Amino acid sequence: MKNGKTAIIIGSGIGGIATSIYLARQGFGVTIYEKNASPGGRCSQIIREGHRFDLGATIFLMPGIYKKVFRSLGLNLEECFDITPLPTLYKILFGDGTQLLFSTDKAVLAEQLETTEKGSYEKSQKLINQGYDFFLLALDKLLGRNFYRLSEFVTLQNALMLVKLKTYMKHKTLVRRYLKNPNLQKAFTFQNIYVGQNPDTAPALFSMLAAAELTEGSIFPAGGMFSVTRKLVSVALESGVLFYYNAPVASIQTDGDKAAGVILQDGTVSKADVVVANADLPYVYRELLPDKAKSKQIDRLRHSCSAIVLHWGLDKIYPQLSHHNVFLSADYEANLVKVFREKSLSGSPSFYIHAPVRSDPTAAPAGQDSISVIIPCGHLDSKHDHNWNDLKNNARESVIARLKKLGLTDVEEHIKFEICYLPQTWKSVFNLSKGSVFGSLGHQIFQMGYFRPHNRHKKYKNLYFTGGSTHPGNGVPLVLLSAMLTSERIYKELQI
Numbered sequence: 001m002k003n004g005k006t007a008i009i010i011g012s013g014i015g016g017i018a019t020s021i022y023l024a025r026q027g028f029g030v031t032i033y034e035k036n037a038s039p040g041g042r043c044s045q046i047i048r049e050g051h052r053f054d055l056g057a058t059i060f061l062m063p064g065i066y067k068k069v070f071r072s073l074g075l076n077l078e079e080c081f082d083i084t085p086l087p088t089l090y091k092i093l094f095g096d097g098t099q100l101l102f103s104t105d106k107a108v109l110a111e112q113l114e115t116t117e118k119g120s121y122e123k124s125q126k127l128i129n130q131g132y133d134f135f136l137l138a139l140d141k142l143l144g145r146n147f148y149r150l151s152e153f154v155t156l157q158n159a160l161m162l163v164k165l166k167t168y169m170k171h172k173t174l175v176r177r178y179l180k181n182p183n184l185q186k187a188f189t190f191q192n193i194y195v196g197q198n199p200d201t202a203p204a205l206f207s208m209l210a211a212a213e214l215t216e217g218s219i220f221p222a223g224g225m226f227s228v229t230r231k232l233v234s235v236a237l238e239s240g241v242l243f244y245y246n247a248p249v250a251s252i253q254t255d256g257d258k259a260a261g262v263i264l265q266d267g268t269v270s271k272a273d274v275v276v277a278n279a280d281l282p283y284v285y286r287e288l289l290p291d292k293a294k295s296k297q298i299d300r301l302r303h304s305c306s307a308i309v310l311h312w313g314l315d316k317i318y319p320q321l322s323h324h325n326v327f328l329s330a331d332y333e334a335n336l337v338k339v340f341r342e343k344s345l346s347g348s349p350s351f352y353i354h355a356p357v358r359s360d361p362t363a364a365p366a367g368q369d370s371i372s373v374i375i376p377c378g379h380l381d382s383k384h385d386h387n388w389n390d391l392k393n394n395a396r397e398s399v400i401a402r403l404k405k406l407g408l409t410d411v412e413e414h415i416k417f418e419i420c421y422l423p424q425t426w427k428s429v430f431n432l433s434k435g436s437v438f439g440s441l442g443h444q445i446f447q448m449g450y451f452r453p454h455n456r457h458k459k460y461k462n463l464y465f466t467g468g469s470t471h472p473g474n475g476v477p478l479v480l481l482s483a484m485l486t487s488e489r490i491y492k493e494l495q496i
Ligand SMILES: Cc1cc2nc3c(=O)[nH]c(=O)nc-3n(C[C@H](O)[C@H](O)[C@H](O)COP(=O)(O)OP(=O)(O)OC[C@H]3O[C@@H](n4cnc5c(N)ncnc54)[C@H](O)[C@@H]3O)c2cc1C
Pocket: 010, 011, 012, 013, 014, 015, 016, 033, 034, 035, 036, 039, 040, 041, 042, 043, 055, 056, 057, 058, 059, 060, 061, 247, 248, 249, 250, 278, 279, 280, 307, 309, 374, 429, 430, 431, 437, 438, 439, 466, 467, 468, 469, 474, 475, 476, 477, 479
């Protein structure tokens, strides 16, 4: 039933679309303005010559959070998607030529860990159990709830929680207590990159990432991660949400301590009772709002890393690749310094390859392949000026050389076309601050919970935020949670 109120959402990323459904279901008349021609933002897709690519997100992490959010929308996850379970989460290929199938099948994992380091399997189970406890605790107390006041966050109970989550200890220090083999240590820490964090410096709390994967497993929805966007768009349309594409918002109109609506780049003025910004939060403060002091403060916050992505349409399938493949560099540590300290990219980077045809042959024409190479790199930083094309070319050569070693000797001859995303591309296509893709804001402990930029503006009380740079953080599952929390806050504050 309509409640007589209207809402405008800026951006049709996962956060914007999911929020639109919550609000429409509560009776709001909802309009989404999206700058690009299609929905999904970093969870959208590219189709060319019959090849289909997930543009950004590729791994369906933390299915438990999807289930929770979908259930709250009256949807059953299993009925929404044609799901293939992926017991092998990914194949990890180390710089020394060895490999590890990171698997939820305990027998498969045990055999490999024991071959690498005697006694390591049992220890890894303790590490995983502890990490999963962190995950559940963090979800309950830190990530899965709104903090309306500082006094709700700074409590003795929460201080104890931060101690329990071992936020005082480095993740790599924790892992070293359990595993001695350097490759195994890397296998249990590299996942920090998912949230744009440096595996070398991230706090132990992030052991929850590998633990959640190994405990809850991962799945592949037919059609890839874009099927999540597609499903949400169809539910939003059924709920009466209006979508306008190629409709960039130029500014948020303010009136005293309220947001009155938005002005589109073509001059159209659109008014609403509530405005929700899904576009990247630092960009919204900087480009769409008048108060520059707050924006400068947010720009100074730590940003996550960026990524160079190469989507290749190939006229051949290479069986050496699994669905998800993580290539760790022989210069692993030096590589991290390049990305996180020098905001650059080493000439022999670590990278990841998504090769979905192995689970979903419709992702490419018969007998052909669609693969995406994702190379984490530094974000744009005025103090570290680089020629990103040169960095990309060096990294690309290194990727090809690494693939040759794996037996993909003729890969370069079989690339029909390449689509490349550099840090500047992320910035210009999606307005991501500094071209940082895993946030954009980082997930340092003082940028989480109440300390992360809030999901409501302090001055404009009807201006809300949803997405990776507000609470709780980056990644499709957390962004879904963000939509749920922001919507809850809107109902509460508007007394719906
Ligand atoms: C390479 C890469 C790999 C990733 N891998 C994974 C993964 O495997 N698993 C996972 O869970 N997550 C992954 N992520 C992260 C995940 O994609 C994001 O966290 C999530 O999609 C962000 O959603 P969002 O709603 O916060 O923002 P966005 O997707 O950025 O959406 C914001 C939308 O706002 C629009 N917009 C911006 N400015 C304006 C304006 N002025 N007017 C109108 N519209 C505007 C943008 O065009 C965009 O559509 C990955 C991301 C990248 C880039």
